[in-house]
Structures are given as structure tokens and as C-alpha cells.
Amino acid sequence: MSQKHVVVVGGGFAGLQAARRLGKQKEVRVTLIDRRNHHLFQPLLYQVAMAGLSPADIAGPIRNMLSKYRSIRVVCGEVTSVDCDRQTVTTSYGEESYDYLLLACGAIHGYFGNENWEPYAPGLKTIEQATEIRRRVLNSFELAELSDDPDVRKRELTFVIVGGGPTGVELAGAIGEMSRFTLAQDFRNIDASSARVILIEAGPRILPMFDASLSTKAMRFLEQLGVQIWTSCRVTKIDQAGVQLGEERIGAATVLWAAGVKASGLGSKSNLPCDRAGRIIVQEDLSVEGYPNVFVAGDQCAFVDPKTNRQLPGQAPVAVQEGRFVAKMIANDLAGQPREPFSFRDKGQMATIGRSRAIVEIGSFRFAGFFAWIVWLVVHIFFLTGFRNRLFVVLSWAWSFLTFRRGARLIVQKEWQSYPADVD
Amino acid sequence: MSQKHVVVVGGGFAGLQAARRLGKQKEVRVTLIDRRNHHLFQPLLYQVAMAGLSPADIAGPIRNMLSKYRSIRVVCGEVTSVDCDRQTVTTSYGEESYDYLLLACGAIHGYFGNENWEPYAPGLKTIEQATEIRRRVLNSFELAELSDDPDVRKRELTFVIVGGGPTGVELAGAIGEMSRFTLAQDFRNIDASSARVILIEAGPRILPMFDASLSTKAMRFLEQLGVQIWTSCRVTKIDQAGVQLGEERIGAATVLWAAGVKASGLGSKSNLPCDRAGRIIVQEDLSVEGYPNVFVAGDQCAFVDPKTNRQLPGQAPVAVQEGRFVAKMIANDLAGQPREPFSFRDKGQMATIGRSRAIVEIGSFRFAGFFAWIVWLVVHIFFLTGFRNRLFVVLSWAWSFLTFRRGARLIVQKEWQSYPADVD
Known part of the structure; x- marks a missing residue:
């Protein structure tokens, strides 16, 4: 056969x-x-964007992950x-x-037909996008430090996240935490902890897929990290200078897209x-x-x-x-057996906010706070593929948790050439 | 005052x-x-290029490294x-x-006046260049796997390194080792271990700054990894298809520059x-x-x-x-004290070849092989800045040494956008 x-x-x-x-x-x-040559553990991609993990910590070559199956061919x-x-x-x-x-x-x-917003508001689906977001966020603090103009500083230190789902909440919480803890000691001219982080959600509450009581808890956690939450707000335009919400305008150097x-x-x-x-x-x-x-x-x-x-x-x-x-x-x-209908077994959902808070919902069982964060941690480590990645992520987190630092605070440029392209 | x-x-x-x-x-x-915002431990940069370490393992934010000195301002x-x-x-x-x-x-x-060679033969000085080299080397194996044309395969699996100093030797040894051990099991159509790695040196021997006996040892180690060493060869042209050495031509998809x-x-x-x-x-x-x-x-x-x-x-x-x-x-x-003349205390030099060989020269004391590699390892770990980097590099190396794998085998693209730039 x-x-x-x-x-x-x-x-x-x-x-x-x-x-x-x-x-x-x-x-x-x-x-x-x-x-791409790599499988990506997307649930932790926001940590690459937020300088906590390196891309290789949450990704691995597909070819290698499947190499023991001799009947599988992997093609890039x-x-x-x-x-x-x-x-x-x-x-x-x-x-x-x-x-x-x-x-x-x-x-x-997806930008709901406004795909031209992408250059000003990157989404978070790939490693390239994560390092682009990391570059933008870290660069904003550098540019704010360099400037004496209060308007420039305010604009550079304003971070807008569009979309109040789990990704948006995780990004907002991480920027809030990073500015308040990680970066606060490192700058001389600016107060990094004065950064404004604004989370915009079109619907009436963030994390609508969770029970309303958990949404409220998540809001409180975010507000403790200095994140402002604007619900029932619809973005009408995004450009280089910031975000337009109908009549209202937010001047912001960094806008991140987590909406669709x-x-x-x-x-x-x-x-x-x-x-x-x-x-x-x-x-x-x-x-x-x-x-x-x-x-x-x-x-x-x-x-x-x-x-x-x-x-x-x-x-x-x-x-x-x-x-x-x-x-x-x-x-x-x-095997000559009949097909079956697919049935999804829902094991619950969770989202993390900042360095030691999360919300967890398993059926009608709901909890929030530090213990929820431990659960979040264990689950994510467990599902992360490969012994090496698991070990390195655990160690990175332990180190960050104890020192309040972040292990991957690199601004990496897009261009690699030392000489301009027109040299001939 | x-x-x-x-x-x-x-x-x-x-x-x-x-x-x-x-x-x-x-x-x-x-x-x-x-x-740049980061200090880079350049002696280990070749390991980022060779997919063994992540950029963040060997780099750290300058601002953070100096944050305890309140009289120091760091500017990007x-x-x-x-x-x-x-x-x-x-x-x-x-x-x-x-x-x-x-x-x-x-x-x-420096390309000795041939700066237009750079697009075809990147050097290794920055993280951006290291990830570019990683992308090219890993991509070559992917393209060879995809093609049925033996000429294309041969060209994709030929790697030329120009320059027989420590960086060239380290790159050549790492490609030799990677193709023979790390990648050999992962491909179905090609034999990754058949990759040709050619190290080109204009002078009569590689590693001329070392004693001749160590140069010879290094040559033998490289040859055991399948690296061909061409000494007294001068590159006259580099283009997209390969390298010209006077009359002779090497068709190679990947050319790396470690010469000047x-x-x-x-x-x-x-x-x-x-x-x-x-x-x-x-x-x-x-x-x-x-x-x-x-x-x-x-x-x-x-x-x-x-x-x-x-x-x-x-x-x-x-x-x-x-x-x-x-x-x-x-x-x-x-303090009103006089200036002094600078005097360099030479503590010796070393270079590593592949996964467990090195050469070390301390004054007239010279040794090569596994013990030299242990010395190389200890010295590099010792001088690597910061507890976190040290720990992570040690663990990455231990993991790679035991499993023959490489922890950072990611092909990361330059473009981060999902939508073409002309969307409007």
C-alpha cells in the first residue's frame, strides 16, 4: 500500500x-x-515585545521539533x-x-479596512513585530531623555494600546510595570514612571470574554500600574503623531494595535x-x-x-x-472508521497583568491576584515546547522577578550594513 | 569647585x-x-551569528550597567x-x-576600498550583522533542501569565510560543526554534513598572531570539522554568485567577511x-x-x-x-599628579574552533585542544558582564554541548509589516 x-x-x-x-x-x-523556519509560542510573544524574553526563548525550529518523525518533511x-x-x-x-x-x-x-494604520500601530503576531514594538517602546524613553521640550517628552512618554482583549491588557500592564520598576532608576532627565499608558477599548469593558467580576479586577490591577482605561472609545484615525478618537486627540509616539x-x-x-x-x-x-x-x-x-x-x-x-x-x-x-463531530473542551482562560497579577476563569470557578498569576505561570511553562525553552523562560522570569530588571532591553536596528547602499 | x-x-x-x-x-x-542603547560583548558575537546564543545573552543596556553612578548620564x-x-x-x-x-x-x-562587496559578504561587528549572518546561513540550508538542482544545492551549501584571523576561524569552525552535528538529522533531501566550508586567508598561514605551532593545530582542528583552508589566496571580487580569486571562482551563496x-x-x-x-x-x-x-x-x-x-x-x-x-x-x-606612559600588559591570546577545541598562548606557554577550550570557556564567562548574561550563556553552552543542538535557530526577517507599504 x-x-x-x-x-x-x-x-x-x-x-x-x-x-x-x-x-x-x-x-x-x-x-x-x-x-518561517520556526514555531512560535504566541501566548508569550508580548514578553518579547516588552524586553523580558529573547525571541529564541519562545520559538524553535519546526524542522528540529519534528526531526524524530522520519515520514515528515518540513519545507520553508x-x-x-x-x-x-x-x-x-x-x-x-x-x-x-x-x-x-x-x-x-x-x-x-486586521485594521477593519484601515490597513494604512499599520506603520503607526504595529500588531503583535510575529517575532519581527515583537522586536519592532520593543524598539519603539525603548526608543521612546531614550528620545524623551534627550529632549528638553516638555511637549516632546509628553508625546514620547505616552503609550496607547488599542484593544482591551488579553493581548492589549498584557501589553499595557507590561509597559506600566516596566516604566515604574525596571526603568525608573536608569534615567537622569525624565521620570520614567511618569509615562502615560492608555488602553483603549471600543466595548463597554475590557476582557469581555471573561466574567464581569474578573474584568473589574483586571481594571483595578492595571490602574495600580498607572494604566488609564478608556472604554467605549472608538479610534477614528491613527497617524505618526498619535490617535484620534472622534473629536478627541491623544498625542503619542507609540501606538500598539491589539484590536482585531x-x-x-x-x-x-x-x-x-x-x-x-x-x-x-x-x-x-x-x-x-x-x-x-x-x-x-x-x-x-x-x-x-x-x-x-x-x-x-x-x-x-x-x-x-x-x-x-x-x-x-x-x-x-x-482505518475505515466514520468521522466524528469536533467538540471543544473548554479548560478555562486566563490573562496576566504586570509582574505578579493575573485573572483565571475555569468554568464558574474564578480567581484573581497573585495565586492566579502562579497558576498562569505554571500553565504557560507547562505548555511551552521543549526543555531548553522551558528552563530558560523559568530562569528569565525568576531573575526578572527578583531584580525587577528585564533581560532583553536591546534596541536592534533594521539595517545591518555599515556602508550606505549607494557606495559603488 | x-x-x-x-x-x-x-x-x-x-x-x-x-x-x-x-x-x-x-x-x-x-x-x-x-x-546604540547596548554594550556588546563582541568576543562572543560569532555565537549569535551561528545560532548558539541570543543577542540579549551577550549584550546589556549601557544605561542600566551604569545606573548606580549618579554622576553619569547615558545618552543614545x-x-x-x-x-x-x-x-x-x-x-x-x-x-x-x-x-x-x-x-x-x-x-x-573595512573592505580595502571595495565597500560595494558588503551586501554580498557581511562582516561581524554588530548584533544586526550577526542576525543577518544567521539568517543567511540557516536560509542556505533551507534553500538547498528545497531544490532538486544539484548546482543550486552545491552553491547553497558552500560557505566562504574571508580572513583567517580569530573571527574567521571561529565562524568557519562553527559552520563546520553546525552542519555536521546540529543540522545533520533535520533535513530529508540534503546531507547537511556535506556542506563545504572554505576559509580563505591572504597570508601564508591562518591565525598569524599566534605561534606557528598553534596555527598548525588550529588548521588540523578545522580540517577535522571539514573546513578547507586556502592560504596565500587573495580575493579579487565578491558578488551575488560567489567569490573570485584571480582566475579561480567559488560559487557560494554565503560569503562572510572577517578580513579587515x-x-x-x-x-x-x-x-x-x-x-x-x-x-x-x-x-x-x-x-x-x-x-x-x-x-x-x-x-x-x-x-x-x-x-x-x-x-x-x-x-x-x-x-x-x-x-x-x-x-x-x-x-x-x-589630583595634580603627572601623566604616565601607557603600558599594555599582555595576558595572552586564545581562539576557539568548533565545540570543544581551542588554542591558547600565554607568553611562551602554549597549548591546544580540549583543555585549552575549557580555559577559553572560563575566561570568556568570567569577563562577560553581568550575572544574568553569565548564567544564561553557561546554561546555553551546557545545553548545546550535551544535546548538540543550538538554541537560537531562528530565521528572522527584516520586514515586520503584514501589509505591503503601498496599501492606502
Whole structure:
């Protein structure tokens, strides 16, 4: 019997989990295609942006993570379109035919049609974006220190975060903490702890996916770190000088975007059925209607949970469970077993605020504060892939916790050349 | 009595050491100006380029390293010229007047008039360059894996290092080791251990600053890692496709430059007396002739050691001793003591080759191999600044040594934006 060829597009949580399960099956060979050479532990990416961790602490080469499965081939390339009728994907290096396809390309930040805001308000989805945010935040303090003009200083020391979900809350809390503790001693002309951190949320409260009591706790924690929370505020414009909220204007050198995501464009480009955010609409077994051998998982997948009647959130646990489920369905097919409907087991959610506070919600069990933060810590360490990353992150955190310092306070430039490009 | 103002330009080994000594003096206040926010432990930079360490492991914020000295102000800015008669430096943020000036701007790579080679053959002086080299080396393996064309594969798997000094030897050894041990298991189509690594040296032997017996040992170690050593070869051209050596041509996707350095251009731009490499010529007390309050230290300083009649090498120990000496001369002046001549105490030199070999030369005492590597390790850990960096580097090395893996195998792109720049 010849092996079935499974093509997995994307090495995030969903793709990696599916590949690991399929790597144990003798009946299949797998090709995992990703634009990047690394898998990224996105839940901790905000700590790279906030100079607490190095990129390599939360990322690892996909090729290495899967090297023990001899039937898995990892390819660094970009998939540009999918042809479900011909059962092929077109990539930057040529075409791949498949017997089964898993699309798990994830999501990028969406600006609700205002994509030209991106240069002024980076989102946080990739390592490149995280180091760009780190550069901007640290640079602002440097520029404020250099200037004698109070207006310039105020502008440089104003940080606006748009979006009151977990990422926005984590970023706001980290900037608040960094300015108050880490940087306070290091500057001579400015008081780093006087930095203004403003968190803007369009809805009536931050962290709307949590119970209202936990939202309130999170607000209190943020306010203790000096973060101002503006709810029911809608951003109408972002430019180099700051943020416009209808009539009101905030002058800010650093604006970060944590408000919206949209799925990778591959679904719409390939004429697959998509929802408004570009996610591919799937059946109850996560396959695309009419193409039982094409699956979608993770942030790219539009799946309405029949238990809650809501789209599943773009979170790691959802992607992990979906990836594993797809691997199981393929195994079922090969074993002549029927498909099953996907069912998400919700194990709860959590968010962290600053250096020692978090909120945790597990079903109707809710708690907040230091103990919640310990739980957050243990869970994140546990799910972080690889012994080395786990060890290094634990040590980085212990060091930062004890010293109030941050281990990766580097402003790294984009340009590497010493000589201008026009030298000839 | 008003405090004297000492301006230190550059936060490398020389500038940082001088500032630390001067920070203890009540009679002076110090302004340290650097273009970057971080001090870099350059002797380990090749390990960042070779995916063994993260940038933050070998760099730290200058501001934080000096924060305990309340009389030191750290400024992130660029000095564009010096006026010794008016006693001012012009910077990107305005003018600074000084009573004493220390120039310690270091060196960049020099291409002997062929600066247009840089895009094809990056040097290794900054973190940006190190991550660029890492990107190129790791990418070459990915592209070779993707291609079925044996010519493309051969070109992608050929790595040329130009320059047989310590940096060139360290880079060549690390690529040899990485391809043979770290990457060998991770690829399916290519044999990573078949990579060709060619080290090109214009002189008759590599590591000419060491005794000939150690050069020979280093050659043998490199050859055991599969590195080919081409001595007495002069590069006549470098372009996108490879390297030209007179009649001969090597097709290579990755070419690294470790052949020549030249001092920062600040000396010549400021009409100070310079040697051919742009280093500023100094008196025996490291001050510039006619300007006893202007000192130069580190790679920017042209100082011929009266003991050997040779220019002191561009190495960390020289910069450290020069920086400390300048601080002492300023203290002498303020205490009404005479100046002294600078005398370099040579404590020996060492270079490492691959994962467990080094050569060490301390006076006439020479040794090579595993024990030399242990010495190299201990010395580098000892001089690495800061408890956190030390701990993390030790752990990274222990992990890599035991597992043959590398902790920072990330290909990070230059662009951070998700949307093309022309979106409007």
C-alpha cells in the first residue's frame, strides 16, 4: 500500500500538533509547509515585545521539533493558492499534490479596512513585530531623555494600546510595570514612571470574554500600574503623531494595535467559503463542504461551537485540539472508521497583568491576584515546547522577578550594513 | 569647585571601563554617548551569528550597567564631529562641551576600498550583522533542501569565510560543526554534513598572531570539522554568485567577511591625525598631540607598543586597559599628579574552533585542544558582564554541548509589516 500524502500548511499550534500525531501513523507521509523556519509560542510573544524574553526563548525550529518523525518533511516556503479539485497546492517552490490537506495558516492583525494604520500601530503576531514594538517602546524613553521640550517628552512618554482583549491588557500592564520598576532608576532627565499608558477599548469593558467580576479586577490591577482605561472609545484615525478618537486627540509616539485579527488570505484566494474575517467555514468534522479531504484548523477556521453558539476564540488551546482532531479524522478514514463531530473542551482562560497579577476563569470557578498569576505561570511553562525553552523562560522570569530588571532591553536596528547602499 | 565634564564617546569595552572608573570620582561628571542603547560583548558575537546564543545573552543596556553612578548620564545619540579647539562635540541631538574627551568609537569592517562587496559578504561587528549572518546561513540550508538542482544545492551549501584571523576561524569552525552535528538529522533531501566550508586567508598561514605551532593545530582542528583552508589566496571580487580569486571562482551563496577592519570615521572627519586604517594617532599617554584633554582608546586608537614596536591589536583586553588608563590619567590631572606612559600588559591570546577545541598562548606557554577550550570557556564567562548574561550563556553552552543542538535557530526577517507599504 502506498502512503497517503498529507500536506499541512502552517507550523503553528494546529499544524504542529496534527503533524506530530500523523508522524506516528505508518500509512501517511506528511509535508509541513511554513513561511518561517520556526514555531512560535504566541501566548508569550508580548514578553518579547516588552524586553523580558529573547525571541529564541519562545520559538524553535519546526524542522528540529519534528526531526524524530522520519515520514515528515518540513519545507520553508509559502503557499499561494489551493486547488481542491485537482488536489494540489501552489507554493513558492512549485506544486505539491495531496491526498489530505490541512490548512492552518493562522491570522494576522486586521485594521477593519484601515490597513494604512499599520506603520503607526504595529500588531503583535510575529517575532519581527515583537522586536519592532520593543524598539519603539525603548526608543521612546531614550528620545524623551534627550529632549528638553516638555511637549516632546509628553508625546514620547505616552503609550496607547488599542484593544482591551488579553493581548492589549498584557501589553499595557507590561509597559506600566516596566516604566515604574525596571526603568525608573536608569534615567537622569525624565521620570520614567511618569509615562502615560492608555488602553483603549471600543466595548463597554475590557476582557469581555471573561466574567464581569474578573474584568473589574483586571481594571483595578492595571490602574495600580498607572494604566488609564478608556472604554467605549472608538479610534477614528491613527497617524505618526498619535490617535484620534472622534473629536478627541491623544498625542503619542507609540501606538500598539491589539484590536482585531483577520485570517490569512489563502481561503478567499482559493475560492473556499469564508466568513467576514476571512476564516474558512467548515463542517462539524472541520472539513470544507464538498471536500472531505480538506481540513482547516486554528485561527484560520470558522467553527461555531454548538454548545455556546459562538465562534471559537483564536487561542492556542482551540488550535491544539483542532489540530489533534484533524489528525484523528485522517486516521479514522484510513482505518475505515466514520468521522466524528469536533467538540471543544473548554479548560478555562486566563490573562496576566504586570509582574505578579493575573485573572483565571475555569468554568464558574474564578480567581484573581497573585495565586492566579502562579497558576498562569505554571500553565504557560507547562505548555511551552521543549526543555531548553522551558528552563530558560523559568530562569528569565525568576531573575526578572527578583531584580525587577528585564533581560532583553536591546534596541536592534533594521539595517545591518555599515556602508550606505549607494557606495559603488 | 564645579565638576569637570568628561564626555565619553562609545559604550564599548574602553568607554564602559573608563566611565565606571570615572563614576567613582567626585570631581567629575560624565556623559557617555553611544548610537546604540547596548554594550556588546563582541568576543562572543560569532555565537549569535551561528545560532548558539541570543543577542540579549551577550549584550546589556549601557544605561542600566551604569545606573548606580549618579554622576553619569547615558545618552543614545550619534557624535558627528569633534572640535578640539572649542572643546565641543557635535551630536545628533545638539552640542556637548567638555573638559575632557575620550573617543572610543571602535571599528567597523573595512573592505580595502571595495565597500560595494558588503551586501554580498557581511562582516561581524554588530548584533544586526550577526542576525543577518544567521539568517543567511540557516536560509542556505533551507534553500538547498528545497531544490532538486544539484548546482543550486552545491552553491547553497558552500560557505566562504574571508580572513583567517580569530573571527574567521571561529565562524568557519562553527559552520563546520553546525552542519555536521546540529543540522545533520533535520533535513530529508540534503546531507547537511556535506556542506563545504572554505576559509580563505591572504597570508601564508591562518591565525598569524599566534605561534606557528598553534596555527598548525588550529588548521588540523578545522580540517577535522571539514573546513578547507586556502592560504596565500587573495580575493579579487565578491558578488551575488560567489567569490573570485584571480582566475579561480567559488560559487557560494554565503560569503562572510572577517578580513579587515577600519576605525570609525570620526577621527578623519574631525581633522585629527590618523593612520591609514583611520585610527587616531596618540601620544604615549593616549592623548592627541596638542590636545592633552582629548584621549583615544580601544579600536579607534593608533598606539604602537614600544615593547614590540607593533600596533596593539583590536581586542577587548587592550580596550579595557586603555579605558581604565585614561580614567586614571584624568584622575591624575585633577589630583595634580603627572601623566604616565601607557603600558599594555599582555595576558595572552586564545581562539576557539568548533565545540570543544581551542588554542591558547600565554607568553611562551602554549597549548591546544580540549583543555585549552575549557580555559577559553572560563575566561570568556568570567569577563562577560553581568550575572544574568553569565548564567544564561553557561546554561546555553551546557545545553548545546550535551544535546548538540543550538538554541537560537531562528530565521528572522527584516520586514515586520503584514501589509505591503503601498496599501492606502
